[in-house]
Amino acid sequence: MTITNPFTAHVDLGSGQIDPPAGPLVSRYLRDMEGMYQLPIPNPDRLVYDVHYLDTPTSSSDLSACTTILYPGRVGDEFHMTKGHFHAVRDRAEFYFTLSGEGRLLLALEDGGHETLDMRPGTANYIPGHWGHRSVNVGDDPLVFFAVFIADAGYDYATIESRGFPLIVQADGDHVTLAPNPRYSPVDPLP
Ligand code: S6P
Ligand code: ZN
Numbered sequence: 074m075t076i077t078n079p080f081t082a083h084v085d086l087g088s089g090q091i092d093p094p095a096g097p098l099v100s101r102y103l104r105d106m107e108g109m110y111q112l113p114i115p116n117p118d119r120l121v122y123d124v125h126y127l128d129t130p131t132s133s134s135d136l137s138a139c140t141t142i143l144y145p146g147r148v149g150d151e152f153h154m155t156k157g158h159f160h161a162v163r164d165r166a167e168f169y170f171t172l173s174g175e176g177r178l179l180l181a182l183e184d185g186g187h188e189t190l191d192m193r194p195g196t197a198n199y200i201p202g203h204w205g206h207r208s209v210n211v212g213d214d215p216l217v218f219f220a221v222f223i224a225d226a227g228y229d230y231a232t233i234e235s236r237g238f239p240l241i242v243q244a245d246g247d248h249v250t251l252a253p254n255p256r257y258s259p260v261d262p263l264p
Contacts, residue, residue: 089140089217096126110148135224143216150243157207161227164202174216185259209242
C-alpha cells in the first residue's frame, strides 16, 4: 500500500493557473478538432483550450483534478468547445466547478440521450458515469473550471470523434441557441 502525502495547491480563479505547477499541461488547437465543428477549421493554429493537471496518483481509489481554460471564440456561429469524451472506464463520475466565465455543459449517453447544464462562477456540475461530456464557452471571456474525477477514469475520444455529439451550441445574434447536430450519428459510421 502506498500512502500519498497531503498537499495544497493554489488555483487562480481567473486564469485557472495552478501554483505550484504540477502535472502536465495539455493544449488543444483547432487542428486537433478537425471535423468537429459544422464548418471547416479556419485557422488550424488557433489555441482553443489549455488543461492544467494536478499531480496525483491514478488508482481507482484516487482522485485526479485539473483546470480547463477554454478561450472565447467561434467557428462560424459555433462557440469554442472541448473535444468531449466518454470516460474509458464508463462508470467513472466527475464534478466540474466553474471558477469564471460562462458556458454550457453538454452531456450525452451512448444511445443519444442528452442533457445540457449551465456553467457559471460557482456552479458545481455533476457528471455521473456513462455520460459523455463536452464544455462550450458561450461568453466573451475565458471559461475556467476545475474538474475532479476518479483517477482511473481515462479518456475515450474515439466515440465522439466518429459519431459527433447530439447537440451543437451556436450564437444567434445575442442569443445562445442549442440545435440538433446534423452530423451526429448514434452508431459508428460504416468504414
Ligand atoms: C477530464 C475532464 C476535463 C477535460 C477537459 C478537456 O475527465 O472531463 O478535465 O479533460 O475539460 O476536455 P477534453 O474533452 O479535451 O478532454
Ligand atoms: Zn471527463
